[in-house]
Amino acid sequence: xxxxxxxxxxxxxxxxxxxxxxxxxxxxxxxxxxxxNEVFGFLGRNGAGKTTTIKILCSLLRPTDGWAxxxxxxxRSRNARRFIGFxxxxxxxxxxxTPKETLDFYGRLNGLDxxxxxxxxxxxxxxxxxxxxxxxxxxxFSKGMRQRLGFAVALVGDPEVLIxxxxxxxxxxxxxxxxxELILWMRDAGKTIxxxxxxxxxxxxxCDRVGILVNGKLTTQGRIDxxxxxxxxxVEVILAGLxxxxxxxxxxxxxxKRVSEAGRHFVxxxxxxxxxxxxxxxxxxxxxxxxxxxxxxxxxxxxREQGDDS
Amino acid sequence: xxxxAVAHNTFREAIRDKILYVLLFFAAVAIFGSKLLGWISIxxxxxxxxxxxxxxxxxxxxxIAIFVGTSLIYKEVDKRTIYxxxxxxMHRFEFILGKYLGxxxxxxxxxxxxxxxxxxxxxxxxxxxDRTFLMAVVLIYFELLLVTALAVLLSTLTSPIxxxxxxxxxxxxxxxxxxxxxxPAHFDDTFAKHMLEIVYYVLPNLSNFNIRAEAANELPVTGxxxxxxxxxxVFYTGMLLVVASLTFEDKDV
Numbered sequence: 001x002x003x004x005x006x007x008x009x010x011x012x013x014x015x016x017x018x019x020x021x022x023x024x025x026x027x028x029x030x031x032x033x034x035x036x037n038e039v040f041g042f043l044g045r046n047g048a049g050k051t052t053t054i055k056i057l058c059s060l061l062r063p064t065d066g067w068a069x070x071x072x073x074x075x076r077s078r079n080a081r082r083f084i085g086f087x088x089x090x091x092x093x094x095x096x097x098t099p100k101e102t103l104d105f106y107g108r109l110n111g112l113d114x115x116x117x118x119x120x121x122x123x124x125x126x127x128x129x130x131x132x133x134x135x136x137x138x139x140x141f142s143k144g145m146r147q148r149l150g151f152a153v154a155l156v157g158d159p160e161v162l163i164x165x166x167x168x169x170x171x172x173x174x175x176x177x178x179x180x181e182l183i184l185w186m187r188d189a190g191k192t193i194x195x196x197x198x199x200x201x202x203x204x205x206x207c208d209r210v211g212i213l214v215n216g217k218l219t220t221q222g223r224i225d226x227x228x229x230x231x232x233x234x235v236e237v238i239l240a241g242l243x244x245x246x247x248x249x250x251x252x253x254x255x256x257k258r259v260s261e262a263g264r265h266f267v268x269x270x271x272x273x274x275x276x277x278x279x280x281x282x283x284x285x286x287x288x289x290x291x292x293x294x295x296x297x298x299x300x301x302x303x304r305e306q307g308d309d310s
Numbered sequence: 311x312x313x314x315a316v317a318h319n320t321f322r323e324a325i326r327d328k329i330l331y332v333l334l335f336f337a338a339v340a341i342f343g344s345k346l347l348g349w350i351s352i353x354x355x356x357x358x359x360x361x362x363x364x365x366x367x368x369x370x371x372x373x374i375a376i377f378v379g380t381s382l383i384y385k386e387v388d389k390r391t392i393y394x395x396x397x398x399x400m401h402r403f404e405f406i407l408g409k410y411l412g413x414x415x416x417x418x419x420x421x422x423x424x425x426x427x428x429x430x431x432x433x434x435x436x437x438x439x440d441r442t443f444l445m446a447v448v449l450i451y452f453e454l455l456l457v458t459a460l461a462v463l464l465s466t467l468t469s470p471i472x473x474x475x476x477x478x479x480x481x482x483x484x485x486x487x488x489x490x491x492x493x494p495a496h497f498d499d500t501f502a503k504h505m506l507e508i509v510y511y512v513l514p515n516l517s518n519f520n521i522r523a524e525a526a527n528e529l530p531v532t533g534x535x536x537x538x539x540x541x542x543x544v545f546y547t548g549m550l551l552v553v554a555s556l557t558f559e560d561k562d563v
Contacts, residue, residue: 055562058393058397060392060393060562061562078400086393088390091394093391093394096323096326097319105319108315
């Protein structure tokens with residue numbers, strides 16, 4: 001298990017309304033641990049508190065209560081920010097700058113000298129395919145181009161931790177695939193990645209662990225395979241050498257779906273009943289061809305976690 | 311280095327802003343148009359041209375300081391460009407100082423351009439530029455630095471429109487702070503008098519920077535007064551920037 005990189009303890013944010021009225025608890029006692037070289041997906045509906053959490057981690061917001069650290073440094077400290085590269089949702093940059101000028105500016109903010117800034121431009125420009133648009137102003141950039149530039153800006157200074165707020169939002173399938181590949185490349189480069197997303201299919205493909213936030217509270221966190229294994233929805237069983245009469249006799253509530261070359265297909269809601277079905281069939285001379293637990297997708301799990309709110 | 315990076319960028323942004331050139335155009339119109347008033351004041355034309363030119367440098371400089379300064383920080387938050395900046399390993403006050411210095415560069419450039427234009431025009435029309443005229447230009451610049459710091463402070467607190475109204479009101483009041491202490495005798499030892507005295511000392515006394523009448527009439531101004539006014543400007547500006555930095559330090563963006 002890797003070292004703890006991001007830790008939050010009872011992190012709470014309450015936005016007070018005008019004249020003290022209508023306070024909104026956007027984040028409620030969030031406790032999280034993100035470990036080194038992990039890809040952590042932070043899920044939740046709009047307004048669940050994902051961006052609030054990210055903004056606190058990046059020191060854009062002050063928590064009302066609790067604390068957060070990065071490599072043991074409180075996120076309010078300048079030292080913590082040395083470790084962080086941040087990509088906001090729909091990143092905005094100075095419209096009058098070119099990508100090269102933009103990276104140079106952020107390189108200066110990171111305290112890089114001219115030679116280091118030139119190296120950053122060479123490597124990040126190459127990685128994110130910015131060289132061919134080096135002298136175009138950001139003003140005319142498409143969403144995908146801005147996102148690429150945003151990743152380059154986040155990677156300036158080679159930070160250990162990347163915090164990405166909805167990095168796939170608004171991108172076409174090709175753009176999303178590029179971002180997925182980029183996140184996996186960053187993980188292979190040893191980075192720790194914390195990102196929020198609405199695109200559950202993408203999260204399922206690339207995350208080691210996820211956390212689900214519902215109305216400011218973390219309801220679930222864990223490895224995707226563990227979370228979803230606990231919730232086998234159905235089991236599909238294929239049995240060969242079973243007559244129709246035997247099939248009816250042993251079904252016991254199992255749904256006899258169809259017959260194929262492989263055998264008779266049953267779908268059973270309860271895994272224990274599926275075991276019983278297999279034993280009964282084998283007692284009548286049938287052979288088990290396939291036993292497939294049908295697990296929840298992350299989307300099913302996410303929707304269930306939302307409960308009545310969804 | 312980080313402060314200079316932000317300052318350089320702010321300068322680059324401001325000099326690409328069309329409003330700067332519009333205001334410079336009107337400043338040039340005011341300087342060259344001062345000849346018209348010179349004609350109707352027989353024998354006083356150079357004096358009038360000097361006075362109006364210095365007033366133009368001051369007024370248009372203040373308009374730039376107010377219009378650009380009051381949106382300086384607000385715009386960064388509103389357009390979210392600040393997100394990727396203050397999450398860097400930098401202090402927030404470095405950002406405030408960088409933005410301020412960037413605009414101070416711009417105002418230095420604008421003041422120099424307007425002053426050179428005015429001095430060339432006065433010289434062409436047969437007048438001469440003395441030390442007091444140059445001192446007046448320098449003090450106008452220090453006044454602009456103070457007004458800019460006030461605008462930047464307001465920019466951390468409120469919208470550009472409200473900020474501009476407040477800064478403009480303070481600019482006007484700052485040129486007339488004497489009214490807070492020159493009260494009739496029956497106000498002596500009243501609560502109102504004490505309160506107005508506090509207001510007098512808290513508000514910036516911008517008339518300290520106004521030696522335009524002396525410059526127009528070619529009257530000498532002592533080096534001691536000049537240095538005192540510069541010190542007043544630097545001190546007041548510094549205090550405003552400290553308050554702006556403290557205000558911004560814990561602000562949610």
